Amino acid sequence: MEKLTIAFAKGRILEEAVPLFEKAGIPVTPLKNPGRQLIFDQDKFRFMIIRAADVPVFVKYGAADLGVVGKDTLLENDFNLFELLDLKIGVCRISVATISGRRIDRERILRIATKYPNITKNYFAGRGKQVEIIKLYGSMELAPVAGLADAIVDLVSTGRTLRENGLEEVEIIEPYISSYLVANRNLFYVRNELIAEVVRRLRSVLED
Amino acid sequence: MDRKYFLPPGSREIIGEKAGSLWNLEKKLAAIFEDSGLRRIYPPLLEYHQVFTRGIGPEKEKKTYKLIDPSSGSLLVLRSDITPQIVRTWWSLGYPEDFSVYYFERVVRIEDQYSGEERELFQGGVELLNLSADPETKLLTLLYEILTALNLPSPVIVIGSSEITDLLSESYPEITPCLKRRDISCVEKHATDEFLKQLLINPVDEINGGIPGKLADKVEELFKVSEEIRRKNGFTVKIDPLLFPPSSYYSGIIFKVICDDGSEVIVGGRYDGLLERFGKRAPAAGFAIDLITVASIL
Numbered sequence: 001m002e003k004l005t006i007a008f009a010k011g012r013i014l015e016e017a018v019p020l021f022e023k024a025g026i027p028v029t030p031l032k033n034p035g036r037q038l039i040f041d042q043d044k045f046r047f048m049i050i051r052a053a054d055v056p057v058f059v060k061y062g063a064a065d066l067g068v069v070g071k072d073t074l075l076e077n078d079f080n081l082f083e084l085l086d087l088k089i090g091v092c093r094i095s096v097a098t099i100s101g102r103r104i105d106r107e108r109i110l111r112i113a114t115k116y117p118n119i120t121k122n123y124f125a126g127r128g129k130q131v132e133i134i135k136l137y138g139s140m141e142l143a144p145v146a147g148l149a150d151a152i153v154d155l156v157s158t159g160r161t162l163r164e165n166g167l168e169e170v171e172i173i174e175p176y177i178s179s180y181l182v183a184n185r186n187l188f189y190v191r192n193e194l195i196a197e198v199v200r201r202l203r204s205v206l207e208d
Numbered sequence: 209m210d211r212k213y214f215l216p217p218g219s220r221e222i223i224g225e226k227a228g229s230l231w232n233l234e235k236k237l238a239a240i241f242e243d244s245g246l247r248r249i250y251p252p253l254l255e256y257h258q259v260f261t262r263g264i265g266p267e268k269e270k271k272t273y274k275l276i277d278p279s280s281g282s283l284l285v286l287r288s289d290i291t292p293q294i295v296r297t298w299w300s301l302g303y304p305e306d307f308s309v310y311y312f313e314r315v316v317r318i319e320d321q322y323s324g325e326e327r328e329l330f331q332g333g334v335e336l337l338n339l340s341a342d343p344e345t346k347l348l349t350l351l352y353e354i355l356t357a358l359n360l361p362s363p364v365i366v367i368g369s370s371e372i373t374d375l376l377s378e379s380y381p382e383i384t385p386c387l388k389r390r391d392i393s394c395v396e397k398h399a400t401d402e403f404l405k406q407l408l409i410n411p412v413d414e415i416n417g418g419i420p421g422k423l424a425d426k427v428e429e430l431f432k433v434s435e436e437i438r439r440k441n442g443f444t445v446k447i448d449p450l451l452f453p454p455s456s457y458y459s460g461i462i463f464k465v466i467c468d469d470g471s472e473v474i475v476g477g478r479y480d481g482l483l484e485r486f487g488k489r490a491p492a493a494g495f496a497i498d499l500i501t502v503a504s505i506l
Binding site: 057061062081082083084085086180183184186187188189190192196199200203 | 324364366389390391392393394408409410411446448464466468469470471472
């Protein structure tokens, strides 16, 4: 039988997912020290390590049956996946931050730097506020400091990175972001037995 | 190399052997449809925008190409769905009885560049409008005939009903989005009903009990339909009370056929409600086949 393919978002999510999957008896041991390898076959499973933003794309097109990815990525673009289970890992929030002590001038159109243009647009539009969005791919914190933007919209977990770069959190957009187990909407039915088994095992670990 | 003669993203042309297998598939399907007494229809490429605002939900409307008729200033659309067109035809003919037609047409939809989505889809389909007999029975009979004739690799038929999802949305309005996403964690936070949690993970293979009143009756009806499919044809059927309709115009049984690689090859169901939007509620059902995907599998 074809292997059940699970795509993991690399970085912090992968690091926190490995112990969870291991406790659930899913053989993710090779993911502990992956080196440069991105794909691993183990028993009935195939594991892939992918950039977070690409995980939903692999799952959407059936290149992976399941994925582990942050809710932030799922909120930013609707990939029409089943979001089966909150894995309660990679917990953080999405916030607006600006240079500490700076008063945001509400009279003019703000420039916001972010890697989440849709979340940002919807949040400010919901408050009747027009903003100009600059899409960046990393090191958001630099944008206000370097004068590229008035504020940023980014993930915050402890707030340490913000503080160390002279920024402060001024508004919280999404107070709870965590990683989800997601499934392809059609493969969910085709491979239901194995997927249901993975969900059951993860749930029992999460309930402990 | 001069780049100016490339195709726009999401467009395609079909030539040679692939065109041959597409043509053979259409002939094969047409023979089945003709034998069942359906008549061929060629709907127009352009329609007035209001046919589509009436006929499809806002999500699909957003994906529809619009253009302004230079002679009148009216808003026109390049068709993004055939079903509303057929219902419009039925309206223009004065609501005839037993209006059963089939088509092989292309529709176009707006998709993001680099999304990997095709903008032009090749669809074959049947639409059964205002039948004197039950349209579901006829539609499912056609479906089995097609599946038998095509011999697709281990097709899975997923069946649900918009009557069930409507009931669920009424009973659990606050968690409807979670049910659509099959988000177990979210449902658990807001509802204690054990049957809901079961349904989220496993589409039912048997009734486990615990499904309340009216909902249970509807699920029971689905079981009867699926038993018949299993008994007659031996196809794999999954009953999924949480199968939400892909378009807002469905009102009754809905289904999709999936191949073992996850490709969705047929989608359809009952849509009496769409006819009502065009002035007269009457029994109607239909399905569309993704011709390119099917031709590439065969």
